[in-house]
Amino acid sequence: MLPKPKDVQNNIIKGATDYKMIDMQGVDQSVGEVRYQIKDDKLSFTVTANLPQSKEEYAVWLADVNGDAKRRVFNLVFSKAGYVGSAAVSANVLPVKVVVAKASDLMLQDALLQVELAAPEVK
Numbered sequence: 642m643l644p645k646p647k648d649v650q651n652n653i654i655k656g657a658t659d660y661k662m663i664d665m666q667g668v669d670q671s672v673g674e675v676r677y678q679i680k681d682d683k684l685s686f687t688v689t690a691n692l693p694q695s696k697e698e699y700a701v702w703l704a705d706v707n708g709d710a711k712r713r714v715f716n717l718v719f720s721k722a723g724y725v726g727s728a729a730v731s732a733n734v735l736p737v738k739v740v741v742a743k744a745s746d747l748m749l750q751d752a753l754l755q756v757e758l759a760a761p762e763v764k
Contacts, residue, residue, distance in 0.1 A: 665690070665741070665754040673724075673754040675739050679732050679761050687727040690717060690741055690754055699724055699753070700744040703737050706757055716744060735760040 659680075665673040665688075673690030688701050704711040717724035724741075741754035 663756055663758070665739070665756040667754045668752070669693075671741075671753040673741060675756055675758070677758060679735070682732050683729050684732045684735060684737075684758070685727070685729040686739065686758075687725065688717065688739065688741065688754075689723055689725050691723045692717075692741070692753060694719070695743065698744040699741055700746075701726055701728070702740045702742065702749060703730065703734055704740050704749060704755075706736050706738055711740070711749060713744075717741070732761075 660676045660678045662674055662676045665675060667673060671690065671692050673688060673692075675686055675688055677684060677686035679685075690699070692699055699717040701714050701717060702711050703714055714728045714730065715726045717726045736757060736759050738755055738757050740749055740752045742749050742752045746752070
């Protein structure tokens with residue numbers, strides 16, 4: 642049995658069903674989301690954000706939820722959909738905070754967006 646056209650359209654809008662989506666907490670008028678999946682001990686994720694246009698690039702960082710450790714993962718690229726970027730890292734980093742800030746904000750003092758990704762529950 643073929644899926645109904647409406648179901649196909651909804652799946653396209655929602656994206657792949659094996660990815661989870663979570664909204665990021667923003668400051669001012671910054672909004673964003675993270676789509677992610679954990680598979681084969683890898684955390685694959687995409688950040689999509691609507692941010693003020695800036696001459697300086699925006700970067701996505703992974704920050705330890707219980708400490709000060711952080712690392713820059715990628716810079717966001719401006720497109721029709723806003724600022725977008727993707728990466729795949731070891732799932733061992735979970736739980737982790739995904740943070741969007743200007744590329745020069747090495748201390749993440751002026752983070753524009755952030756969200757915490759929890760470690761998966763062991764079944």
